[in-house]
Amino acid sequence: MLAKQSPVNVLAPLSGRIVPIEDVPDPAFAQKMVGDGLSIDPATNLVLAPIDGLVIDLHASRHAVVIEAPSGVRIMVHVGIDTVMLDGKGFDALVKKGDAVRAGQPLLRFDREYVAANAASVLTEIVVVNGECLAQMDKASGTVEAGKSVLLTLHLAGQTAHGVALSMEPDGEWLHSPFIELPNPAGLHARPAAMLAKAARQFAARIGLSCGALDADAKSAVDIMALATRQGDRVRLRGCGADAAQALEQLERLLRDGCGERVDLAHVAGLANAMPPAAATANGVASDTALRGAFAGVCASPGLAIGQIVQWQSVEFEFEEFGGAYDEERGRLSNALRIAGEQILSLSVAGGEGGCQADIMEAHLALLEDPALTEAADASLRTGTSAPTAWHRACQSVAQRLAQHPSPQLRERSADVRDIGTRVLSLLTGVGRATPVLADRSIVLADDLTPSDTVSLDRSKVAGLCTVSGGPTSHVAIIARSMGIPAICGMDPAALSLGDGTPAVLDGSAGLLRIDPDAELLADVTRRMEATAALRQANAQVAHRLGCTRDGHRVEVVANVRDAADAQEAIASGAEGVGLLRSEFLFEDRVDAPSEDEQAAAYQAVATELGAARKLIVRTLDVGGDKPLRYLPLPKEDNPFLGLRGIRVSLAYPELFRTQLHAMLRAAPHGDLHIMFPMVSSLDEVLAAKRMVREAQERYAHPVKIGLMIEVPAAVAMAEALAKEVDFFSIGTNDLAQYTLAIDRGHAKLAAQVDALHPAVLKMIEMTVAGAHAHGKWVGVCGAMASDPAATAILVGLGIDELSVSVPAIAAIKAELASLDFEACRMLAQRVIKLGSAAQVRQAIAAGQ
Numbered sequence: 050m051l052a053k054q055s056p057v058n059v060l061a062p063l064s065g066r067i068v069p070i071e072d073v074p075d076p077a078f079a080q081k082m083v084g085d086g087l088s089i090d091p092a093t094n095l096v097l098a099p100i101d102g103l104v105i106d107l108h109a110s111r112h113a114v115v116i117e118a119p120s121g122v123r124i125m126v127h128v129g130i131d132t133v134m135l136d137g138k139g140f141d142a143l144v145k146k147g148d149a150v151r152a153g154q155p156l157l158r159f160d161r162e163y164v165a166a167n168a169a170s171v172l173t174e175i176v177v178v179n180g181e182c183l184a185q186m187d188k189a190s191g192t193v194e195a196g197k198s199v200l201l202t203l204h205l206a207g208q209t210a211h212g213v214a215l216s217m218e219p220d221g222e223w224l225h226s227p228f229i230e231l232p233n234p235a236g237l238h239a240r241p242a243a244m245l246a247k248a249a250r251q252f253a254a255r256i257g258l259s260c261g262a263l264d265a266d267a268k269s270a271v272d273i274m275a276l277a278t279r280q281g282d283r284v285r286l287r288g289c290g291a292d293a294a295q296a297l298e299q300l301e302r303l304l305r306d307g308c309g310e311r312v313d314l315a316h317v318a319g320l321a322n323a324m325p326p327a328a329a330t331a332n333g334v335a336s337d338t339a340l341r342g343a344f345a346g347v348c349a350s351p352g353l354a355i356g357q358i359v360q361w362q363s364v365e366f367e368f369e370e371f372g373g374a375y376d377e378e379r380g381r382l383s384n385a386l387r388i389a390g391e392q393i394l395s396l397s398v399a400g401g402e403g404g405c406q407a408d409i410m411e412a413h414l415a416l417l418e419d420p421a422l423t424e425a426a427d428a429s430l431r432t433g434t435s436a437p438t439a440w441h442r443a444c445q446s447v448a449q450r451l452a453q454h455p456s457p458q459l460r461e462r463s464a465d466v467r468d469i470g471t472r473v474l475s476l477l478t479g480v481g482r483a484t485p486v487l488a489d490r491s492i493v494l495a496d497d498l499t500p501s502d503t504v505s506l507d508r509s510k511v512a513g514l515c516t517v518s519g520g521p522t523s524h525v526a527i528i529a530r531s532m533g534i535p536a537i538c539g540m541d542p543a544a545l546s547l548g549d550g551t552p553a554v555l556d557g558s559a560g561l562l563r564i565d566p567d568a569e570l571l572a573d574v575t576r577r578m579e580a581t582a583a584l585r586q587a588n589a590q591v592a593h594r595l596g597c598t599r600d601g602h603r604v605e606v607v608a609n610v611r612d613a614a615d616a617q618e619a620i621a622s623g624a625e626g627v628g629l630l631r632s633e634f635l636f637e638d639r640v641d642a643p644s645e646d647e648q649a650a651a652y653q654a655v656a657t658e659l660g661a662a663r664k665l666i667v668r669t670l671d672v673g674g675d676k677p678l679r680y681l682p683l684p685k686e687d688n689p690f691l692g693l694r695g696i697r698v699s700l701a702y703p704e705l706f707r708t709q710l711h712a713m714l715r716a717a718p719h720g721d722l723h724i725m726f727p728m729v730s731s732l733d734e735v736l737a738a739k740r741m742v743r744e745a746q747e748r749y750a751h752p753v754k755i756g757l758m759i760e761v762p763a764a765v766a767m768a769e770a771l772a773k774e775v776d777f778f779s780i781g782t783n784d785l786a787q788y789t790l791a792i793d794r795g796h797a798k799l800a801a802q803v804d805a806l807h808p809a810v811l812k813m814i815e816m817t818v819a820g821a822h823a824h825g826k827w828v829g830v831c832g833a834m835a836s837d838p839a840a841t842a843i844l845v846g847l848g849i850d851e852l853s854v855s856v857p858a859i860a861a862i863k864a865e866l867a868s869l870d871f872e873a874c875r876m877l878a879q880r881v882i883k884l885g886s887a888a889q890v891r892q893a894i895a896a897g898q
Contacts (some may be wrong), residue, residue, distance in 0.1 A: 051454060052243070055201070055651065056202050056204050056205070057100065057118060057120060057122055057203040057205065058100075058199045058202055058203075059099045059100055059175065059199070059200050059201035059202070059203060060097070060098075060099045060100070060122055060153065060195075060196055060197065060198065060199060060200060061089065061091070061097075061099070061151050061157070061175075061189075061193035061194065061195055061196070061197070061198045061199075061200040061225050062089075062096045062097045062098070062099045062173070062192050062195060062196075062200075063089050063091040063093050063094075063095075063096060063097070063124050063173055063193075064091065064092045064093040064192075064193060064195040065089045065090045065091040065092040065093065065173075065192065065193065066089065066090045066092075066191070066618075066856065066857050067087055067089060067090075067188075067189060067190050067191060067192065067193060067200070068087070068088040068089065068090055068172055068190050068213065068855060068857070069077075069087065069088070069611060069631070070085065070086055070087055070088055070174065070176065071837075072088070072101070072609070072833065072855055073088045073130070073132060073170075073172055073174060074169065074170060074172075074833060075130045075131075075169075075240060076803070077240040077243040078174050078176065078246065079837065080436045080484065081176075082243040082244065082246070082270070082474060083125065083127075083174070083176050083240075083242075083243040083270055083874070084125065084176035084177045084178040084179070084180055084270075085176060085177060085180050085186060085202065086174065086175045086176030086177055086186075086188075086201060087174075087175055087176075087189070087200055088125075088172045088173060088174045088175070089173045089175065089187055089193065089200075090170070090171070090172055090173075090578065090857050091128075091161065091172075091173050091372045091478055092157060092351060093195050093348050093349075093351070094159050094160065094161045094347075094348040094351075094558060094559070094560060095155050095157075095158050095195070095347045095560075096114070096126055096128060096132060096155070096156045096157040096158070096173070097153050097154065097155055097196040098116060098121070098150040098151065098152050098153060098154045098155075098156050099116070099124050099126060099152065099175060099200065100116055100118045100124055100152050100792045101118060101119070101150070101151050101805045102116040102118040102119065102124075102149070102150060103116065103117050103147070103148070103149055103150075104116055104144050104145065104147060104148045104149075104150060104156075105117045105123070105141060105146070105275065106146060106274055106275045107144065107145060107146045108133065108238060108274060108277070108897040109137065109236075109277050109279070110132070110133045110137045110140065110238070111137045111140035111141065111142045111157060111236060112127065112129060112132040112133055112135070112137075112140055112157075112159070112472075113125060113126065113127040113128065113130045113133075113238065113274070113868065114126050114144070114156050114157060115274070116150060116153060116273075120182075120205055121179070121182055121219035122177060122179065122182060122183075122203055123177065123178045123179045123403070124175065124176070124177060124178070125174070125175070125176050125177075125178050126157075126173065126174070126175050127173065127174040127175075127176070128140070128155070128157065128164070128171070128173045129160055129164050129168045129169070129170055129171050129172065129173065130168060130169040130170040130172060131169040131170075131573055132168045133166060133235035133238040133322065134168070134234060134235055135164065135167055135234075136235065138158060138163070138167075139159055139160040139164050139167070140159045140160075141158040141159070141499060142156075142157055143155045143156055143157060143158060144156050144157075148605060148682050152196070153196035155347070158347065158556070158560065160507065160559045161348070161351065161558045161559070161659060162556075162558050162559060163559075163738075172602050175200060175201070177201070177203065178269075178270060179269075179610050181206075181860075182205060182206055182754060183203055183204065183206060184204045184205060184206045185203075185204035185550075186201060186202070186203055186204070186637075186664075187201065187202040187203075187204070187220050188200075188217075188439050188611075188634070190199055190611050190612050190614050190615050191540050191614040191615060191617075192618070196601075198355070201471060210898075212638055217644050220319060221313050222289065223287050223288070223293075223353065224287065224288050224289070224293045224294055224297055225285060225286070225299045225358070226286040226287070226297045226300075227286065227301070227772050228283045228284070228287055229283065229284050229286070229301060229304045229305055230281060230283055231278055231279070231280055231281065231283075231284060231304065232280065232305070232306075232860065233278075233280055233307050233308065233310050234280050234284060234310075235279070235280065236272050236277070236278035236279040236280060236576075237274065237276065237278045238274060238306070239283075240308075240309070240310060241307065241308030241309065241310050242270040242273040242274045242308075243270045244309045244310075245258075245266065245267065245270075245273060245300065245304065245305070245308050245310040245315045245535025246268050246269055246270040246273060246336060248299065248300060248303055249267040249268045249296065249300060250268045252292050252293075252295070252296035253290055253291065253292055254286045254289060254290030254291065254292050254293035254296050255289045255290055255293075256268060256286065256287070256293070256297075256300065256660050257286070257287045257288070258273060258276070258286055258287075258289070259283055259284065259285050259287070259339075260276045260278050260282055260283070260284045260285075260446070261282075261612040263276050265456075266520070267286065276490075281689055282462070286300055286304070288300060293581060299626075300540045306548075307389065308473055312335075318870055327407055328525060329343060339343025343561060343562070343563045343564075344515075344540055344541045344544040344561070344562045344563075344564075344866075345513050345541065345544065345561050345562075346455060346515065346537040346538055346539040346540040346541070346560045346561075346562070347537065347539040347560045347600070348536075348537065348557055348559070348560045349514070349516075349526035349529055349536040349537055349557065350514075350526060350529035350533075350534055350535055350557050350560055351534035351535065351557045351558040351579055352513075352533070352534070352535030352556070352557045352558065352581075353535060353555070353556055353557070353558075353574055353578045353581070354490070354492060354512035354513035354534075354535045354554070354555040354557070355490065355512065355553075355554055355555075355571060355574055355575065355578070356489075356491055356492040356512035356513060356552075356553060356555070356567075357488060357490060357491060357492065357549075357550050357551060357552055357553065358494050358547045358548065358549060358550065358551040359485055359486075359487060359492065359494065359549055360485070360487070360492050360495070360545070360547070360548075360549055360555050361369055361485055361486065361489040361493050361495035361498065361502070363495070363496065363497070366437070366441075366474050366478050366480055367478070367479070367480075367538065367784070368437035368438060368441075368478050369435050369437075369438075370434060370435060370476075371433050371434055371435055371438070372433070372434060372435030372436060372438070372439050373435075375430055375431055375433075376434055378430050378436040378439070379427070379430055379436070379536055381436040381477060382426060382430070382439065382440060382473075382477070384438040385436070385440075385476040385477045386417055386423075386473060388476050389417060389469065389472045389473050389476060390414055390417055392472065393413045393414050393469075393472070394414065394463045397772030406469045406655070407427055411632045413465060413468065413469050413500070416465060416466060416469050417469055417473075417515070418565045419447075421443075421447050422440075422443045422444060422447060423443075423818075424468075425443035425446060425447075426439040426440050426442075426443040427439075427442065427443070429442055436477055437474055437477045437478055440470065440473050440474060440477065441470065444466050444467065444469070444470030445470070447463075447466050448463040448466040448470070449463070451463035451466060456616075456678070464497065464499060464500070464518070465499075465500060467492055467497075467499065468499035468500055468502075471499065471869055480631075487506070487510040487511065488508055488510065488550075490512040491510050491511055491512060492511075492512055492513040492514070492515065492555050492562075493506070493511060493513070493514050493515070493543065494515045494516075494540075494544060494547060495514075495515070495516050495517070496516065496517045496518060496542075496545060497516055497517070497518040498514065498516050503529065508534070508573075509669070511534060511539075512534075512535075512555070512762070513534060513536060513555035514529055514535075514536040514537070515536070515537045515538075515540050515544065515555065515562055516536075516538050516539075516540060517539070517540045517545065518538070518543070521840050526538060530676065535555050535556070535557030535558075536557055537555065537557060537560050537561070537562060539560075540562065544562060547564060549822070551564050551565070552564065552565055552566060554566045554570060554571070570684070584634070584864075587860060587864050588860035588863070589860065590864075591623075591860070591863045591864050591866075592622065592623030592859065592860040592864075592869045593623045594623075594861055594863065594867075596625065596852070596862075596863050597866060597867070598845065598866055598867070598869045598870060598871045598889060599867055599868060599869060600871050600872070601871075601873035602845070602868050602871035603850075604845055604849065604850060604851065604852060605625050605628075605829070605850065605851040605852070606623070606625055606649070606851075606852050606854065606859060606862055606863050606866065607619075607624055607625050607626040607627055607628035607664070607666075607829075607851060607852070607853045607854075607855060608622075608624040608626075608627055608628065608629075608829060608853065608855070608856050608859060609627075609628065609629040609631070609853050609854065609855055609856075610627050610629070610630055610631075610655070610856070611631055611634045612634065612654070613631075613651075613655045613658045614657065614659040615656035615856060616630075616655045616659060617658050618768045618856055619661045619856045619859065620658070620659065620663070622856055622857075622860060622878040623811065623860055623863060624663075624856070625663060625854075625861045626659060626663035626665065626666075626721075626857050627655065627659060627663070627664070627665045627666060628664075628666050628760040628779065628829055628831050628851055628852075629666055629668055629725075629779065629831040629853050630652070630655055630665060630666065630667045630668065631671070632648075632652075632667055632668055632669060632670055632671075632709065633670055633671055633672055634850050635647065635648055635651055636670060636672065636678055637678065641680050642678075642680055642705060642708070645708045645711050645712045645715075646712075647712075648708070648709060648712030648713075649711075649712040649713075649715040649716050650755055652665075652667060652712060652722070653715070653716040653719050654666075656716050656717070656719040656720030656721075656722055657715075657719050657720065659720050659721070660720060661720055661721055662721070663721065664721045664722075664723060664896055665720050665722050665723065666723040666724075666725050666756065666779065666853075667713055667722060667723070667724060667725065668725045668726075668727055668758070669696070669699055669706070669709060669710075669724065669725065669727065669738075670692075670698065670699055670705070670706070670709060670726040671695050671809075672694070672698055673689050673690075673692065673693055673694025673695060673697075673698060673730065681698075681702065681705070683698070683809060690787070690788075692791060692870075694728055695726075695727040695729070695758075696726045696727055696728055696729055696734050696738055697728070697734070697820075699726075700734065700737055700738065703741065706738075706741060707741060707744075707745060710724070710741060710742055710745040711745050711748060711749060713753070714745055714746060714748075714749035714751050714753065715749055717749075717751040717752075717753050718751055722753055723754040723756055723758070723776070723777070724742065724753050724754070724755055725755075725756040725757060725758060725766075725779060726738050726755075726756075726757045726758065727757075727758045727760070727781070728760050728761065728781075728784070729756060729757040729758065729759075729760075729761075729764050729769075729771070730761045730763045730764055731763065731790050732767060732770055732771060732774070735771060735774050736756060736774065739755060739774065742755065753775055753776075754776040754777065755775050756775050756776055756778060756779075757771065757775050757778060757779075758776040758779050758780070758781045758831075759778050759779070759781065759785065759813075759817050759828075760780075760781040760784035760785050760788065761785070761788045762785075762788060762789055762813065764817075765785075765813045765816050765817050765820075766816075767820075767822065768816060768817050768819070768820025768821060769820040769823055771820070772820055772823065772824040772826055775826065776826060777821075777826055777828070777829065778817060778821050778826065778827075778828045778829070779825050779828070779829040779830070779831045779851075780814060780817060780828065780829070780830045780831070780832065780849075780852065781831060781832045782805040782810065782830055782832030782833065782834035782835070783805070783832040783833055783834075784832075785805070785808065785810060785813055785814075785832070786803050786804065786810045786832075787803050788807045789813055790802065790803060790808050790809065790810070804885045805832065805833070805840070806833040806834070806839075806840060806843070806881075806890045806891060806894075807887040807890070808881065808882055808883070808884050808885065808887070808889075808890060809887070810884045811843065811847065811878070811881065811890070812882055813847070814830075814847050815845070815848075815878075815882060816846050818847055818848040818849065819848075822848065826849065827850040828848070828850055828851070829850060829851030829852065829853055830844055830849050830851070830852055830853065831853035834843075834856040835852040835854045835862070836855045836858040836862065837863075838858075838861055838862060838865040839894050840894075841865045841866060841869065841893070842865075842869050842873075842874045842877055842878075843874070843877060843878050843890075843894070844896070845866070845869060845871065845874040845878075846871075846874035846875045846876070846877050846878025846879070847882075877893070877894075880893065881893050881894070
C-alpha cells in the first residue's frame with residue numbers, strides 16, 4: 050500500500066497580485082500547455098524559490114527556472130512573456146543548475162522596469178510542469194507576499210512521476226529524422242518547447258529529441274528546455290512505435306517552422322544596446338563596481354527617488370552586568386515592558402485598523418509577552434544580573450536562533466526581536482533611540498532599520514530607504530511598500546561609507562543606488578517620476594467614478610473574478626460590479642463535484658461583498674474536453690473545441706447543472722445575481738437551459754436575469770433571435786477570435802495570428818451589438834480584449850455597454866475611457882473595421898487615426 054503523501058505548499062516567488070493562468074496573454078500558458086498553475090503581476094523583482102528542491106533547469110536567458118521537489122513535483126517560474134527574447138538582459142541568476150535550494154531562497158533578480166518596457170508583459174507564471182503526479186491543486190487568489198504566502202497547495206497522487214530521461218535502449222526499431230537547424234531566435238524556450246511537447250503527446254510512439262550529446266523526452270517541455278538550445282543549433286528527432294514515422298514527419302515540420310513562434314525577430318540582437326545604464330548595472334552587480342558610483346541591492350519597495358544620503362547610526366547601550374535584588378530588577382524590567390507596550394500600542398493605533406503597520410505592531414506586543422523572552426530574562430535575573438543585562442541576553446539568544454533558521458521569513462523575524470529589545474533597553478538605560486536629523490528628500494541609509502524606526506520616520510522628509518541587512522519579506526520592506534517609500538535591502542556594505550548629504554538617485558524597482566548623478570540622469574529620472582506620478586494621479590482620479598467617456602457616454606467597468614477575495618479587491622480598485630465570476634474555480638483540481646451547500650456559500654460570499662447595488666454575473670460551468678474535470682467522464686475528442694463544451698456539458702449532465710442552478714438561486718437574494726450560459730451556439734440550447742432555470746425556481750423562487758456568452762459565429766449570426774430570449778450578452782473575445790479565424794489558440798504554428806483586433810472579429814462584435822440593441826438588450830465584453838487599453842476606443846465605438854476586466858486593469862481602463870470622445874470612437878471603429886488585418890488596425894490605433 051502506498052503511504053499517503055502530505056500536500057506540497059508552493060510559496061509565492063514574488064509579491065504582487067495573482068492573475069489566473071487562463072488570463073495570461075500567451076497561449077502556451079493560458080491553454081496550460083506548459084502546465085497548470087497561476088500567474089503573478091509582480092510588485093517585487095527578486096524571484097524566490099517556491100519550494101525546497103533541486104534546480105533542474107535554468108534557462109540561458111535567466112528568465113525561467115525549474116525546481117524539482119523531493120516528491121518529484123516540478124515547478125517552473127517563468128518571468129514575463131517573451132522575455133527569452135531579451136537574451137538575459139535585465140536578469141541576474143543567483144543560482145545555477147544542480148543547486149539545492151530552500152523555499153524562500155533568492156533564485157533570480159530582474160530589472161522590472163526594463164523588462165516591462167522591452168518584453169510583452171512582466172506577468173510571471175508559476176506552473177506545475179508534470180501535472181500527472183497531482184490529484185488536486187488548490188489555488189490562492191488576491192495578493193501575495195514573496196516567500197510567505199502559499200500560492201498553490203498540491204495534493205499528490207498515489208505515486209509521483211519523477212522526471213526520467215528518455216531511455217536510449219530501444220524496445221523496437223528507432224527511426225531518425227534528418228538534422229534540423231533551429232530557427233527560433235532564443236532556441237526552444239517555454240512556448241516552443243510546450244508546443245513541441247503538446248504535438249508529440251498526440252502520438253503513441255516514444256519520441257526523443259537530441260542536441261549534441263544531450264537527449265530529451267520530446268513529450269516533456271521541461272526536458273526540451275533543459276537542452277538549452279539556441280538559434281542555429283542542430284537537433285534531431287527519433288521515434289519508436291507504430292506511428293513513429295508519422296510523428297517524426299509532423300514534428301520535423303513543426304521544428305523547421307519554429308514551433309509556432311515568429312522567426313523573423315532580427316531586432317532581438319539589438320536589445321542589448323537598448324538597456325539603460327541603471328539596468329545594466331543592476332544585473333552587474335554593484336559589488337563589481339560595473340558602474341562608478343553605483344551600489345546594488347534587492348528591491349524591497351518599488352519606485353524612484355532623488356535626494357541626499359542620511360546615515361542612520363544605531364545607538365550603543367552601556368549598562369552594568371549585575372544589579373540589585375531580584376525584586377528590584379524584576380520591577381524595573383516589568384515597568385519597562387509596560388511602557389514599551391504602551392508605546393507600541395500607540396504606533397499600532399497610528400497605523401490605522403487593518404493596516405500592515407498595525408499588524409506588525411500587534412506582533413511586537415505579543416513578543417513582549419513571549420515566554421521565550423520573559424522566562425529567559427527572569428531566569429537570568431535570579432542569577433543576580435541587572436534588568437538590562439537579563440533582557441539583552443534573552444533577546445540576543447532568541448534573535449540568534451531565528452537568524453539561523455532555514456526559513457527566510459523566520460530569519461527576518463530576528464529583526465523584530467532586536468527591535469523590541471532596543472525599545473526596552475532604551476527605557477531601562479535612559480538612552481534614546483537613534484533619531485537622525487532628516488532634511489527634505491532624505492535617502493536614509495543604514496546597516497539595519499527596525500520596524501519601529503521605520504514607522505517613526507517623518508514621511509514628509511523621507512524619499513527612500515536603503516539597508517545592508519534585511520530582505521524583501523522583512524517587516525521593514527512591508528512597511529516601506531505600504532507607505533509608498535522606494536526601498537532597497539541587501540545593499541553593498543560599502544555604501545555605509547557614504548557621507549551625509551551626498552546627492553543620490555534611488556531606483557527601488559531595479560535595486561540600485563547611484564550617487565552624484567549628473568544632469569542627464571537627474572533629468573531622465575525626474576521625467577520618469579513625473580510621468581509615473583501623473584499616470585497614477587490620473588488613474589486614481591477616475592478609478593472610483595462611474596465609467597464614461599469625457600463627453601458623458603456611459604460604459605460600465607466591472608471585473609472578472611474567481612471568489613469573494615477577488616471581488617473585495619475589485620471593489621477597492623474601483624470596479625462597479627462583477628461581469629464574470631468563473632464558477633469553474635469551485636469544480637477544478639478536486640476529486641468530486643462541489644456540493645450545493647458549498648457552491649451556495651461561495652456565490653453568496655461574493656454577492657454579499659458586492660451588495661444589492663452592484664451586479665454579479667455568475668457564469669455556469671465552462672469546461673470541456675480541453676479543460677476536463679477528473680470526476681466528469683467527458684469523452685476523449687479529436688477536437689474538444691468543437692465538441693462537448695460550455696453549456697453543452699451542463700445540458701448533458703443535468704444533475705450537475707441542476708445543483709449549480711439551485712446554489713445560484715439560493716445566493717441570489719443576497720445581491721443582484723445574474724446567470725450567464727457559456728458557449729451558446731443555438732436557440733435550442735438557450736431554451737433548454739432557461740427551462741431548467743424555471744424548474745429550479747420552483748424550489749428557490751427568486752427572480753434572476755439571464756444572459757449568454759457570444760463566443761461562436763453561429764451566436765453572432767443569430768444575435769437578434771437570441772436577444773429575444775435573454776437579458777444581456779457578454780462577448781468572450783478569446784474564443785470568438787479563434788472560432789471566427791478558424792485557428793486554435795493553442796495551435797503550434799498559428800496561435801500568434803489569433804488577434805481579437807482582427808477586422809473580422811471586430812465585425813462580429815458590431816453585429817452582436819446591433820442584434821442586442823435592436824431588442825433593448827445590453828452587451829458587455831469579458832475577454833482579454835476588454836482589459837487592453839489599446840482596444841478601449843474601438844469597443845466603445847462599436848457600442849459596447851460594459852467592459853469586464855482583470856482587477857489590475859480597472860483604473861487604467863477607466864482612465865482611458867475618461868480620455869475618449871464617443872463620436873471620435875465611433876468614427877475610429879468604422880474606419881478600422883474596413884481594414885484588412887489586425888496589424889493594420891493596431892497601426893491605425895497607434896497613429897490615432
